[in-house]
Structure formats: C-alpha cells, structure tokens
Amino acid sequence: MVMTLTGDPTQAERPVREYLAALEETNDPKASTRTLSLNDPAATWTAAPGGPAFFAYSTNYLIDLEAGIILDVEASAVNKAAEVEATRTMIDRVEETFGLKPERLVGDTNYGSAAMLGWLVDEKDIAPHVPVFDKSERTDGTFGRSDFTYDAENNRYICPAGKSLKPAWRSKQKNPYRYRASQLDCQACPLKAQCCPNMANRQIDRSPHESARDVARAITKTDAYKQSRKERKKVEMLFAHLKRILKMDKLRLRGFSNAKDEFLLAATAQNLRRMAKRLAINEPVTQLIPA
C-alpha cells in the first residue's frame, strides 16, 4: 500500500514524498503482493533450498584469494543475473579505483554463462576459473555438441561420420551461428539414429562466445583450476563468518542503498579482523617484563 500526500509539502514532508514517489516508480503492477515487500519493495522474495521464504538482498564480494581481503562489495537482487552483473561492476570499479585487475576469476556455474565468459576472456583478458554453463550435451544418448569438432579455419563442424556442418545461410539473419549438415549426407548416414532420429538433418547452434567457452573448458582440465576450486572455500568461509560470527542474518535498515551500506560496513569489519590477524603474525610478540 502506498500512501498519497496532497497539498503543498512542508520541508519535513518533502523527503517522505520523494521516497513514496520512488516507491511508485519501482512498483511492478504485475507483481504479486505475496512476493512484494510492502515496506521494502526492492527486496527479493527468496528461499534457501528446503527453508522458508523471506525477503532479502544479496551481498557480493570481490576477494583477493591469496590475502583473503575483500576488495569490493556490491548489493544486488537475489538472482543469478543480478549477481553476475554485480561482479562485472566490482571488477570495473576496482580497476578504475585501484588500478587492479585480476589475472583469474574463480566462481561457480553462475559465472559460466556464454556472455560472462565472453566478457571475461575477450574484453577483460581475465582467465575464467569457472565451470562452463553448457546445455548443449544431450541426455537421450544421441550425440551432443562435444561429439562434433569445430574446424575454425573453414568455419564448419565435422560430425562423427566425417561430414561437414556449414553455416545455415537461410537462417543467417535470425541466427548467424547455426550450422547444418546436408540432408543428403544425413539421410544416407548409418549413425542417423544416434545423431538426429527426429530430424531430416542435424543442426548445431554455436555461441558467439564459443571461443571464450573453449578457453574456460581448457582451464577446467588444469591443476591450477583444481587449486582454484580449493581456494574458493575461502569465499564461503567469509560468508559463513558474516552470518555466524558477525550475526548478520538480518538487515537493520530498508532499501537498496541502506543494504549496500550495511554490507560495506560488515565487509570492512571482516577486512579489519583479517588484517589484524596478519599483522599479529608478522609482528614480534611484545614481552611484558614485571617491574
């Protein structure tokens, strides 16, 4: 429910009116009142697996894995797209503010979308130590995309029967990355039942970011990637510490920018604690000599 104020606002009423106007602007008329917080509409209605639903914001950290220091914090809505966008914002901001750019990004499958990998590899030159989000593999026993070899020189795929799948010119406007086998080849092919049993010929869609995905796939086979998976636990530990030790399981203030401020303060406390520990290890212990 949004209250409406009429008449000329006094100086004290003006911020209230601005707040209510901002609420109206963010109001989604299609949103269900059950999933829309009436006193904090920017919060997301969410739930942990098997747990009760609640309204929340997501806190996103950019961490220097080696030092365990939080370099940046960004609040976001609780969904994958918003969290990935927050990571892009933090990477750009840390580069602009401190001149620091990560050599690698360690994350979960949320960061393995084609668009994110393309941005990391092609635009930022950051090695993606993330699992590739890939739905091209099939579960019905027929050939998945990994059974086809991409021939970059000739811009074609080679199928398991050794035939070519070339860019499908007819659908070029709609999807310039669609490759098709010849109908004649497929109709006469002994592997057709394993390849495209319900289609006249096989087609494959290639992502415009496929080369970046190939870079990520190659990294997943390295020892450095295994090490990154282990180091990722440090991130989980920081979030666990936030809830269990700092008891930050609820926000005291409402609104997106207030959530951001609270997350920033919490991260600062975590950094100070971390730095105090590191300095305590490096500094010689002061001896107390009784007088």
Ligand code: SF4
């Ligand atoms: S059905 Fe077509 S695409 Fe599939 S293996 Fe045979 S020739 Fe190649």
